[in-house]
Amino acid sequence: MNSALKLGILGGLGPMASAYFYEMITAHTKAERDQDHIDILLSSRASTPDRTDFIMGRSDVSPLPVMIEDARYLESCHVSAIVIPCNTAHYFIEELRRSVAIPMPSIITETVHHVKLSGKKKAGILATEGTVSTNTYQMELDEQGIEWEIPSPENQKILMELIYDCVKCGIPADREKFYKVVKELTEKGCDTLILGCTELSVINKQLGGDQLFVDSLEVLAYTAIKMCGQTPTGFSADFNY
DSSP states (O other), rough: OOOOOOEEHHHHHHHHHHHHHHHHHHHHOOOGGGGSOOOEEEETTTOOHHHHHHHTTSOOOOOOHHHHHHHHHHHTOOEEEOOOOSGGGGGGGGHHHHOOOOOOOOOHHHHHHHHHHHSEEEEEEEEOHHHHHHHHHHHHHHTTTOOOEEOHHHHHHHHHIIIIGEEEEEEEEOOOHHHHHHHHHHHHTTTTEEEOSSHHHHHHHHOOOOOTTEEHHHHHHHHHHHHTTTOOOOOTTTTOO
């Protein structure tokens, strides 16, 4: 029988990104039969209050109680670790970690670690306004000595429209609008762009992928596979640690 650790995914933040994350782990785990894959329990509570709206003060309903309840449920099902395929939820990660007694790696810490190991010098941050406003990526990049840029207010608005009006609504993203934001950051000297929102990972998939991007969802999938004692496969050469 497969002796891999059982993985809990605290998902639904949003549902499309969680489904893609599950698919990504499955596609990138070296396996010759069903039983070689990781045992996974996915909790996808789509009704969890919006993280960005709460952080930005547009809602007074915190998602934290629901997320803690789901983390404890996953722990009660005897998963050995929990991952959260949502960058904005990192704002709550310390409280979530205190609510359970099992490992919970940070998608942001792991992504910045990957950027550092890849030898990149300046990263553009593509994320929700909630993530950008809390400086979570900025602080981690500063700690690693990596320069960073964020989009202008106009282009941040475009990103939010792509996330909320396209991916979360099941509508294909506008390639021209997405690459307008990309162009601004590359012209400011960014040698890599962090897809710091898992809905942007879905857009990247829809547009065929681009080596310019560091996909936080892909980094978390690699981390989860390794953490569960399995062999990752099909990742780019940058994933060699």
